[in-house]
Amino acid sequence: MDKRKFIKQISSYFAAASFPGFLVSCAGEKTNNNIFKIGFMLPYSGTYARLGFNIENGFMLSLESFNFDPKIIKFEFIRLDDESNPSKAAENVNKLINKDKVDVIIGTVHSGVAMGMIKAIKNSNSALIIPNAGANAATRSMCANNVFRTSFSNWQPIYPLGKVIVDDGHKNVVFVTWKYAAGNEARDSFSEGLIKSGGKLIKVFQLPFPSVEFQSILTEIASIQPDAVACFFAGGGAVKFVKDYVSLGLKNKIPLYGNGFLTEGVLEALGNDAEGIKTTLHYSDDLPNDANLEFRDKYQKKFNQFPDVYSVQGYDAGLLLFNTLNNLQEKKNINLLISSMKNAKVLNSPRGPWMLSSSNNPVQNIYLREVKNGKNQLIGKAWENLEDPSSECRI
Secondary structure, eight states: OOHHHHHHHHHHHHHTTOOTTBOOOOTTOOOOTTEEEEEEEEOOSSTTHHHHHHHHHHHHHHGGGOOOOTTTOEEEEEEEEOTTOGGGHHHHHHIIIIISOOSEEEOOSOHHHHHHHHHHHTTSSSEEEESSOOOGGGGTTTOOTTEEESSOOTHHHHTTHHHHHHHTTOOEEEEEEEESHHHHHHHHHHHHHHHHTTOEEEEEEEEETTOOOOHHHHHHHHHHOOSEEEEEOOHHHHHHHHHHHHHTTOTTTSOEEEEGGGTTTOHHHHGGGGTTOEEEESOOTTOOSHHHHHHHHHHHHHHSSOOOHHHHHHHHHHHHHHHHHHHOSSTTOHHHHHHHHTTOEEOSOTTOOEEEOTTSOEEEEEEEEEEETTEEEEEEEEEEEEOOOOTTOOO
């Protein structure tokens, strides 16, 4: 969708709300120096399109919690489809910064695209807030003062899973994932947590991304007979893996565990096959805090659908930015904005209070969920205030 279509759509979106301080400008229109420009660089087409829209929905909903004086600050929003294409990342960032003059970019989902975005923005006068991409390097070796993340590092959600499995009485574990960057990081993080908790990783299976030919792997797992199986899959691959696992009769013999994305957003497709699966993630739909209850109600009424973890991550990206702007006297001072966001605390998040570490990555609770009656139901905290180990970061 081009800029004119986006302005038309988003103007309609906000017409009923009449937010103070909101502005959209047509191409070629002159803007004042109190206009704060925000660029959405997210996937709006292809496999991750739904995630991109849910992130944007959450972000825009967060603005309802603030009452900015339009005489002091107004907002302009620009949308750019990153197409989940890493080769276009630098070009797209440069367009948003140099042509559209954005102050902050919100993006993205795909870790490969995020790496390209960081390289292009780290020496600029704009800031980047990452609402999903979990590549560890983003807040480790590639960390930068002006790069923030409101989601997770790939290490965080799955590191506690090893302890969960050992606490459940299982020691000898098999791990299955795709052979790609996120899968490799999940494998290493899970292994680290499992071994530190006294478990043993007896076998790792990885197949090329995005293959879903699981039969031979599952047949070998059946012959190995481990105490438990842990995995890292998402989307259609997660559905296929779980269904194949069940169809081969493994579920009733060997308990299945996973990173939270194994069952996030796919429970309807999984049906009864998902029942009893335990996962770890930084959010659970049924968290009983007031902020989550209010968020879910407002989101459902606004968009006629229930929010997911991607909506929460977008919402929290908005809270991080707007909370900081709301507390600043100089609204258009980007250097002050960046320094003020460092070590920020977000107390009113649906996931519960969290803060940014010295590497600008969330320090947050990781929750244990179990699928019961078709829902990811909260069991408790798998790990409290988990901080990513970012020893490589030099900021």
